Amino acid sequence: MKQLWQQRLRQHHKQMLKYSRYVFTEFFMIAIFIFVGAVAYSYSNLLDTIHAPLWWAKPGLLILFVALLSVGRLATLLQDADTLFLLPKERALLTYLLAARRYSLWLPSLFFVIMLGALLPFQVVATNLAPSSSLGLFVVLVALKDGQLWLQLVANYDDQPQRIRQWRVLFYLVAAIVIAASLWISPLVGIGLAVVAEFGLRLYLPRFLASAVLQWRTAVKNENSRMLQLYRLINLFTDVPQLSGKVHRRVYLDPVLRLFKGNHQRTFGYLYLHEFLRGTEYLGLYLRLLVIGAVILWFIPLWWIATLLGAIFIYLVGFQLLPFYQIFNENLLVHLYPVPLTNKIQSFQHLVQGLLMIQAVIFALVMLVSSSLSHWLIFVVIELVVVLLLTRVYFPRRLQPEK
Amino acid sequence: MSLEVEHLTGGYSHVPVLKDLNFTIPEQTVVGLIGLNGAGKSTTIKNIIGILTPQKGTIKLNGVTLAGEPETYRKSMTFVPETPVLYPALTLREHIELTIMAYDLDSEKAWQQAGDLLTRFRLNKRLDWFPANFSKGMQQKVMIVCAFIVPADLYIIDEPFTGLDPLAIRDLLTIIEQQKARGAAVLMSTHVLATAQQYADRFILLSGGEIRAQGTLPELKQQFGMTDANLDDIYFKMIDEVAQ
Structure with missing residues (x-):
């Protein structure tokens, strides 16, 4: 199963590399550079006009961080035919999914680093947070993302969509509390809370997974919708065969x-x-x-x-x-x-x-x-x-x- | 006289699949085209509908060849393919509208006929759906509706009985009877011999690209010297002959 995951991942990377050549053309890169430069320039201008402390800085950061958590979903790379061919391997598939979950944490983490780095000047100027607290915030965000991915993995085993929705709401609530604690009290408190939440989750998960039945169709549907989003994004730049031939009523x-x-x-x-x-x-x-x-x-x-x-x-x-x-x-x-x-x-x-x-x-x-x-x-x-x-x-x- | 096929030789490359076929399909007649896979049924149909051009021989529909008067020829005939062919971007209603346009039909009359057929096939509530997402049986019903709203002189149906439920088969046979009564000719290729025996007036038995026998069931019995046989028996006799 682990091999299967690695094979799928290789295929996926190969495909993405192929598309990235069309998306990140020289033309596009130049445009991105200009855009980033322009944004950075106006950002630095904006920073000059700020007189600390800003009352909305921390609530703003809170909302932004919670929103950042929605970036990146569990990438299982499951395919339609798996519901038929992998059916006898249901138990073994857990190893596959665990590998997929671990992999899915990488991209959001990288994204957090970039965003926290970009926000650091603002954070220093507009709030009383020390620059080092960014590090703590990073740990908090990654821990929360980790928990979220666990929940997304579990959701593939849950046959009640309503319960999945409830869990999602609960997650964002907990995440908001943890981030708020890190912003207003100390990132260390946030880390503490995140560790407790994570610990509780890990205690509960093995018991749940031991008797859970994989909802194959849900799992494949989730993955397909994730890939579809990705393809739509790529389709803005180049033709994606998976999308072409699709018909919409419009x-x-x-x-x-x-x-x-x-x-x-x-x-x-x-x-x-x-x-x-x-x-x-x-x-x-x-x-x-x-x-x-x-x-x-x-x-x-x-x-x-x-x-x-x-x-x-x-x-x-x-x-x-x-x-x-x-x-x-x-x-x-x-x-x-x-x-x-x-x-x-x-x-x-x-x-x-x-x-x-x-x-x-x-x-x-x-x-x-x-x-x-x-x-x-x-x-x-x-x-x-x-x-x-x-x-x-x-x-x-x-x-x-x-x- | 509806369809006349004379000395038809044809195929996909220089090696002809069909060898010198001669038959006619008079009006008010249902003809069953019967043979094993690869016997030349589809190739015969392709030549008649004009997807393939005969290498030798002529095909006349009401005395007109495809090359001579393509629009007249095409207007006198519709075709229900074995695998449904649908437009992914058109709804069921638009499929019918398109057929009306393409065959230049009287819209009111055609819609009336379509209404009857759609109700019969229980499709009347799906007019605004995309048939491309239907099940195979339902897609086939759509193809049948589109073919039979055209008041053609010749209907060609490739394997009509596979994929349809028993109720739909019965309905299709009723429709065929109605069109026959109106004066149309029907050519259907099929493997379902029992149904063919019951509903077709004449049969063409193809084997290796040649017509082994043709005629009504009594005529076939006589040709094969099997007085007490049904179509199944005759069919297997023909296959055994080839095997020897």
Whole structure:
């Protein structure tokens, strides 16, 4: 079981490393550096204006620390198929889960170090806490996190969701008391309390686990939801295969869908629009590029560079949407519909043209703020020309099957 | 005359799976396409629905070939695949709407027909659900509904009886009877011989890409020289012949 955990962990790391290459691109790192620099600069400015002691400093820290505890969940790396294949190994799985719990403590601990380090100047200036108390607070936070992970592990054995919720509330209450004691009395008191709580937990746990039955489905569901959160985060930067192909009802978009009046000639228009608005991959791609493009245009002072970039962005989006044309190729029925191919091409062309027009309008609105009217008009004309050239001239040629 | 297949030879590569098939499916007839796995049932169907192009021979539906008048040909026929094919992004209601658009149906009439079928299959309360999340049997019902709201001349059903519950099988057979009475032809491939024997008018027995025999049950009995046989017996006789 221990081997299984290590194998899973290796796989997980490999996968995360793969994604991190796409997330932490040079571009992104530069942006992060600038962002961190800007935050640090305004933080130090803020510190200069503070006159100690601030009455809200300690309550603020209390709330922040309790909130910090919600970072990081028990990572079990369980998979759907485990509910079938590992079933006979239920007892042995505890070793696996214990290893998983120990591992899950690392990332939050690192996070605490960074946050406590960042808060140290504020803490020294705004409160009467000694700098050394940060060390004590760190121990308190890690001890609490440790207890929380135990509870999350136990939750996988509990078949009553209500009791799990009660335990969670209880945990945050205890955590708030312990942190408050460390802030107002002394971190040593906090450590003492945390040790007592931890001790009680460890006394109770073996007895509970000895007779508990693992709730396989809950355990796998918890892990899946954790991974889903992670994938969503990564999906902001790059495509995650586990997320693509997912479909969401997006009821709020139904009015848009209703605007589309379908008929025989527009059969494929109906299909493409529904697929686009409810799918994840292409909508995400479109919105990502749209937002990035708009932000970049906002920061570019030179109008002709902005015009060029706007055109490039429209071209890029149009080009990236091209494979969307093929999305129904796997579906047998599509090939049987008595709808001529020209209608399909036309429908696709209309969809992309509409999307690029929306993009052009949003870009134009952004440009309206910063440029003069004449420059703005040139911008609009050029964007329109690009949209029309791409969808009216290039697309029909590209999509026409070779004879 | 509904479907005419003449000298059909075809397959996936240069080696043809089907060898010189000849058969017709007249209107108001239910034809069972029967054969072992790999006998060429699916390939035959693929050629008829136009996913594969015949290497030799012609397929005419109401006297029209696919290459000649693709829209007319396609409009006269619908297909229920063995594995349901659904759009993940469309609800059940939208699947029906799409079918109405694609086949250019009269919306009111089609919805009336759809209402009947949906009630029959107990799907009428699920119109706003995604069929992609349904169980396999229910997905198959969706496919059947979408195929049968089209007033086609030929319905092709691949393995209709696997995955459906007994009640749904009975309902499907009723629907087939209704369409037959209206004048449509039905071609179904199946392994469930007892049901096929009961409900099909004619049979095509495929073996190794060739038609071993075709006709009504009495005709088949005569061809195989088995006066007291049912379809099962004839089927196994055919298999034994091949084994020898």
